[in-house]
Amino acid sequence: MTIAIGEKLPSATFKEKTADGPVEISTDALFAGKKVVLFAVPGAFTPTCTLNHLPGYLDNRDALLAKGVDDIAVVAVNDWHVMGAWAQQTGGMDKIHFLADWDGAFTKAMGLDADLSAGGLGVRSKRYAMLVEDGVVKSLDIEESPGQATVSGADAMLERL
Template sequence: MTIKVGDKIPSVTLKHLGADGMEDLSTDDLLRDKKTVLFAVPGAFTPTCSAQHVPGFLTHASEIKEKGVDQIICLSVNDAFVMNAWGKDRGTGEEILMLGDGNGDLTSLMDLTLDGSGFGLG
């Protein structure tokens, strides 16, 4: 599946661990009437994702939001506990919403799965 600007994200439930505990967030509710930058990484705490991907979006978050973006979301096939810990470790605060696609539902529906065993994943 080739993803293009304006494509509809499939309807799934993602997990977020916030100040009030575990939340189920539907993509329909999460993305409705919002301009969103959604980026996905192969795994939390991986070297490149930790050193480049998340810091890059964090560094440029205000510039991105100045262009009319309402929210920046980081998605990974990790559970919400790991995504929460990784967000704290990277200092994402309120700038990037860290979401877990623990069962890979969204990742699979968007045909974004990969065999990461050659990279120490999986």
């Protein structure tokens, strides 16, 4: 069952690459007492994710923060090495959180997993964006097609805010 607006995020621990190596970051540490934009991609380095979805959030980071957002994070069912390399290559390191849901536990607990085996990707995340306040989902927009980033894009999030 897909998480719904008004529900608390499931408890999870992600890995994130830092200058000192990988660190673990819990949902409590990331979301407690904060207003956070969380968006998910089917995979780091995939075309729509790299060329469309992520750049919108990087380009609009300051505008989102100016609207009262405390933090921005992207999550994918990838390992922290891949997420860290993606952060570095795209210029996103230290601008937003690049969260590795390496085993898909968080994604599955939210009911937002997608079997993309037909495309050679295995089980990944659906593409979505949500606004989370103090760990509670305030808005959730899921893309109908993983190859699009419209309702889950930064422009749509800015309009919601």
